[in-house]
Amino acid sequence: MSGRARVFIACSLDGFIAGPGDDLSWLPPPPVDADGKPVSDFGYAAFMAEVGALLMGRNTYEVVAGFGGEWPYGAKPVLVATTRPLAPVSPTVRAVTGDAATLLAAAREAAGDRDVYVDGGVLIRQLLAAGLIDEMIVSIIPIVLGAGAPLFAGLPERCALECLRAEHLPGGLVQVTYRPVSRA
């Protein structure tokens, strides 16, 4: 069985994944205890353990690549959906082109029997509109930004969701897991 197409993303209460100019400074650091030890990674490590490959939008890739330092996705294949030339920051990165189904098929092949982590607002909307997203774990950060890059706004058609789980996490995050109803 091929892996699921899953989203794991944070957004503001008003649905932005970045402020104007790709600003991510409002994302909270992982909460720590009195000794400075992390008390939660918001489920990221458990999610990533099930991920075989990433399918990422071009803008998201540029933002992550721009962080510098250690490449955060280790040996996992990272497919970047783009039609422009790409200079990969890691040998695990490659460009892919095509419609939503083609992109996801390439990522599924790279993921083997594990999941595909779909990342980036434009790409998530593209796959969601095509009925190709299996699950979305959305962490709502307790802030209103007012403007920025939207996660879902701009989707060409409505998409009903089933809410599988909602959790109040440390730091005031509300993490909600949804399954698009058309995929149920």
Next chain:
Amino acid sequence: MSGRARVFIACSLDGFIAGPGDDLSWLPPPPVDADGKPVSDFGYAAFMAEVGALLMGRNTYEVVAGFGGEWPYGAKPVLVATTRPLAPVSPTVRAVTGDAATLLAAAREAAGDRDVYVDGGVLIRQLLAAGLIDEMIVSIIPIVLGAGAPLFAGLPERCALECLRAEHLPGGLVQVTYRPVSRA
């Protein structure tokens, strides 16, 4: 002590309170059990029991007035923020004009020692930007609309929030209670 300025509102996961053309058809009906009896009102009656008066934006008022049937707010004073002439559908309705603080002061006076229910996207943003909102109960409906009237997007400045509570309600709603941090 004067009452709190509180918000009780539903929005889509992408932060819209209405679809294009004031469409509210996507709002779910209250969930019922096998005998058709309501199993939840999403906390609305308990919220309303603490409300002494409503302060409402002009567009929201027009939408509610357009429903016809019984006026939903009984004997509670309803102050409509508008600069245009108003033909009230109920003797409890009157127009108010002024900046955010003036509007809220009028509503507080009408509310006595109970809370003011602030309703409508434009008005909520106006009071939030002025630091005048005490609490917001936001019910996130499990749907992506893609477009419509935003609840928070368009706020001129960022607003950090404290998350007081998050609940997974029947029908897949996630109801989150926030306090603007500047008011804490």
